[in-house]
Amino acid sequence: MTKPIDIRNPRTGKYDYVIIPPPPKLLVQLCNRLRRAQKAWEQLGLEGRIAALQQWKQAILAGRDKLTEALVADTGRLSISILEIDSFLSNIDRWCQLAPELLAETEKQTAVPFIQLQQTAVPYPLVGVISPWNLPLLLSTIDVIPALLAGCAVVVKPSEIAPRFMTPLLNAINTVPPLREIFTFVEGAGQTGAHLIENVDLVCFTGSVTTGRKVAEAAARRFIPAFLELGGKDAAIILASADLELATSALLWGSVVNTGQSCLSIERIYVAESIFKQFVEQLVTKAERLQLAYPKLESGEIGPIIAERQAAIISDHLLEAIEQGAVVHCGGKVENTGGGWWCRPTVLTQVNHNMKIMTEETFGPIMPVMAFSKVEEAIHLANDTIYGLSAAVFAGDEAEALAVAQYIDAGAICINDAGLTALIYEGEKNSFKYSGLGGSRMGTAALMRFIRKKALLIKTNSARDPWWFDG
Ligand code: NAD
DSSP: OOEEEEEEEEETTOEHHHHHHHHHHHHHHHHHHHHHHHHHHTTTTHHHHHHHHHHHOOOOOTTTHEEEEEHHHHHSOHHHHHHHHOOOOOOHHHHHHHHHHHHHOOEEOSSTEEEEEEEEEEEEEEEEEEEOOHHHHHHHHHHHHHHHHHHOEEEOOOOTSOOOOHHHHHHHTTTTTTHHHTTTEEOOHHHHHHHTTHHHOOEEEEEEEHHHHHHHHHHHTTTEEEEEOOOOEEEEOOOSOOOOOHHHHHHHHHHHHHHHHHHOOOEEEEEGGGGGHHHHHHHHHHHHOOOOOOOTTTTTBBBBOOOHHHHHHHHHHHHHHHTTEEEEEOOOEEEEEEEEEEEEEEEEOOOOTSSHHHHSOOOEEEEEEEEESSHHHHHHHHHHHSESEEEEOOOOOOHHHHHHTTTSSSEEEEEEEOOGGGGGOOOOOOOOOEESSSHHHHHHHHHHTTEEEEEEEEEEESSTTTOOOOO
16 A cells, blocks of 8 residues: 555645555556557547547536536635636647647658658557646646547646546546546656656656656656656846836736746846836736735635745745845735735845846746846846746837847747747747757647657559669
8 A cells, every 4th residue: 555645725724635646566557457448549540539538528517616626625726727627628629620630641652653651640558647736737638638639548647736636537537438448647746656657658747847857867768758848937028118018917917827836937027227117116016906815715816825845935035035135016925824825926126146036946926027238138137047938028019029039048938928828829839948858748749749650661563673682
């Protein structure tokens, strides 16, 4: 038997839920069973797989209240939970529409007239997905849907910090016979994640750089592909010509949505010195209007900090910055209210790159703002990081913003907006630097990560090939 893990409720601080990781032997058996069943799933054909996913979607819709309830208990917030469920369901439809064209087998003539090429796709048998706690439903299913449509079996290990949503999802899976044979979720923490990597054929990991490195090493030892989506410290550059009204509203959303617990949160803001004062004033006025979703779940915009260990990191970054001279304009501390950890939207100035708040991932509703005099300096500061996930540039004219965007080392750049990769799935993007490794999770390329292309080279005549040896 493995040891049960007590799970904390982010609103009350109480440990009111328990998960039981599977013993390693059972996990091996489970993976072997899923892998054996995968052939039938592949042979079901794409139409059959689409039908199964649509059935799953209907079962989820029928139990949507239970899923919402579980996700709210996991994360302590309501509106983002609703958004997560909506995005997840629309992802199913989007991929069901895209997959037929992407997975179509093609036949074509090669450059040699008597050799024909048939191009087929062979799915990886068993995909392992390991996901974080900040958007538990969305990030544990985002890779699952294309993997299932590609014909893979899938096992998901969500974060031990937010695991309650698994049960309603599993109940829905169990109503769909072909799906339940090849797709499941397992409970557990890091050790279960590590065991999983030893038993799958491909791994999709979303989480921290520290764990991502361990995952990459373990996958490399097994010679299996690992797609890593890791942390970020996204920068925003506000040029002197920017529309301040628009920039402050977009950045407030991009920085504090989901209480800043998003890999794509704007965590650093660089503003042209001629508009700095006005920018800070407007940002602070708007930030102060936001309320905590407390005591009522339905009230306010700012939910609790989900992971207790993250509350400690946010607090540490804030205290260090303040100690080194940062000025707090609003918010500024992590507080315990009703057993949960909360932090109001925080605007800081007098910050610099000697502070963790400007260099390490904070993952909270914090907006440190720094002035720059020349655009080259802003670009240098934006790139002065180990991360390269996404960024934002604001300018009065699109061309001016695009000219700056081309110098920023990040996989996605919003122009005159922020946080768009949470909502727009079409754009292919690769993580730069330590923010990740492997093919794009977004755009149509995402599905191609789960297949191996096979080239069937067919000789169509019975003559001797001109390059053969004589005799
Ligand atoms: P984490 O790295 O601590 O954990 C992520 C997952 O890995 C969890 O399920 C955990 O149980 C598992 N795990 C831990 N040790 C493991 C091991 N040795 N082998 C295999 N699995 C192991 O990350 P977290 O705190 O849950 O999530 C927050 C991090 O995720 C932040 O850094 C954030 O930026 C990042 N994130 C990135 C993206 C993205 O798309 N780039 C999206 C969301 C979150």
